[in-house]
Amino acid sequence: MxxxxxxxxxxxxxxxxxxxxxxxxxxxxxxxxxxxxxxxxxxxxxxxxxxxxxxxxxxxxxxxxxxxxxxxxxxxxxxTESQSSSNLTAVCGTVQGDLHDIGVNLVGMMLEGAGFEVIHLGPDVTPDRFLEVVEENEAQVLCLSALLTTTIKNMKATIDKAVELEMRDQVKIYVGGAPVTDEFAAEIGADGYSADAGSAVKMIRDQLSSAAGI
Ligand code: B12
The missing domain is CATH 1.10.1240.10 (Methionine synthase domain)
Known part of the structure; x- marks a missing residue:
């Protein structure tokens, strides 16, 4: 086939x-x-x-x-048939105003496969909602997706909100989706960008293990 x-x-x-x-x-x-x-x-x-x-x-x-x-x-x-559990939680969703959720579902599925517990918030998620769920679940990772040039600004709004709530040091924030670039990710203060779900998982695991000194 x-x-x-x-x-x-x-x-x-x-x-x-x-x-x-x-x-x-x-x-x-x-x-x-x-x-x-x-x-x-x-x-x-x-x-x-x-x-x-x-x-x-x-x-x-x-x-x-x-x-x-x-x-x-x-x-x-x-x-998602993962044997190992990493005790790490990731919150995944698409930013406010954006209904594209296929890509972020894939990223979440791959993270589950890598042993993360994943909370899928779906599309059209406000900054407040993202951070509320991160806080409630003590998540270490937040994955933001956007597919529209008109909605990527809500990634910055979410990161700014995390800074305002003094949560920025508690959670790593990753961004992705077709209009997002490495430069944009750096500009808005994200911890990383990746063009596809497979490399996203590798990036996230590498960064978390080096942060934990493993
Ligand atoms: C399917 C689709 C839709 C579906 C979405 C259904 C759904 N439930 O997701 C529907 C029909 C609803 C839709 C609507 C619209 N769409 Co649309 N849509 C698409 C299409 C064809 C495919 C998107 C997709 O699912 N790709 C497959 C997935 C797997 O890829 P992906 O999302 O890029 O995700 C991968 C990576 O980007 C990355 N990734 C994604 N998220 C994250 C997050 C993190 C943290 C990381 C690290 C990585 C990562 O990993 C993923 C897997 O490898 C694209 C074209 C395209 N090729 O992208 C247009 C596209 C995104 N849509 C477009 C447009 C214009 C619209 C509408 C505005 C149309 C309209 N006139 O109303 C509306 C917007 C509605 C809204 N408010 O959101 C434009 C956007 C143009 C722009 N530059 O802004 C595109 C590019 C089409 C085009 N060529 O013009 N759309």
């Missing part, structure tokens, strides 16, 4: 096709990360390009997202 086949189901917005293909690929022993990186994400990239060139509109993006979620639901249990 070729992961490009599931990209086609995503582009067509065929959630049943995506689900059946994923089931079969997993039964055949395909690595879940290969399904995500070589099938689902490239499919979504094409959907984004078609939206930009006005070949696709909102309904097509929505059905593509639904197809991607159908596949991810099958992949998730395999990614």
């Amino acid at each position: 070729d992961p490009k086949e599931v990209s086609a189901f995503i582009i067509e917005g065929d959630n049943q096709g995506a689900e059946e293909w994923t089931k079969k690929a997993l039964e055949d022993g395909m690595d879940p990360v290969t399904i995500i990186n070589d099938g689902l994400i490239p499919g979504m990239d094409v959907v984004g390009e078609k939206f930009q060139t006005r070949e696709f509109f909102m309904p097509e993006m929505l059905v593509a997202a639904r197809a991607m979620k159908a596949s991810m639901a099958l992949v998730k249990p395999l990614l």
Whole structure:
């Protein structure tokens, strides 16, 4: 089986096709990360390009997202089958005003796979809500996602709020999503940026273990 086949189901917005293909690929022993990186994400990239060139509109993006979620639901249990628990908690969500949550769900799923306890807050989360949940759960990690150039400012608003509440030293804050860059992350005072979920997990683990002196 070729992961490009599931990209086609995503582009067509065929959630049943995506689900059946994923089931079969997993039964055949395909690595879940290969399904995500070589099938689902490239499919979504094409959907984004078609939206930009006005070949696709909102309904097509929505059905593509639904197809991607159908596949991810099958992949998730395999990614999160972690043996080891790290006793670390991460709060993950998309900033206020932004409804894109597929990427941050992936980051959260991969962190669960790495042994983190993850609290998924979903999309459209206010700075106050993020910090309330961090405080309540004594989380060491906060992952902020944004996909819109108009909402990345709410990452800065969340970090500024953490400073205002004198919580900045208690929690590492990471940012990601298509419009985010390393420079932007440094400018707003984040602890790190990463372009994809796999390298995000590596960055977060490396930084936490060096902070703990391990
Ligand atoms: C699906 C989709 C939607 C769906 C979202 C469904 C959902 N539940 O998520 C719907 C239909 C709702 C939607 C709506 C809109 N969308 Co839209 N959408 C997309 C699309 C096609 C795919 C996004 C996606 O899921 N990608 C797959 C995931 C896996 O990738 P990802 O999110 O980038 O995440 C990865 C990394 O970035 C990183 N990462 C993500 N978060 C984090 C966090 C941390 C801490 C770290 C370290 C890493 C990290 O790891 C992830 C995994 O590797 C993109 C195009 C694209 N290629 O990005 C447009 C896109 C983001 N949308 C766009 C637009 C314009 C909109 C709308 C404004 C359209 C409209 N006219 O209403 C609305 C906005 C609604 C709102 N208020 O948010 C534009 C944004 C343009 C811009 N520069 O601002 C894009 C780029 C399309 C385009 N090419 O024009 N959209």
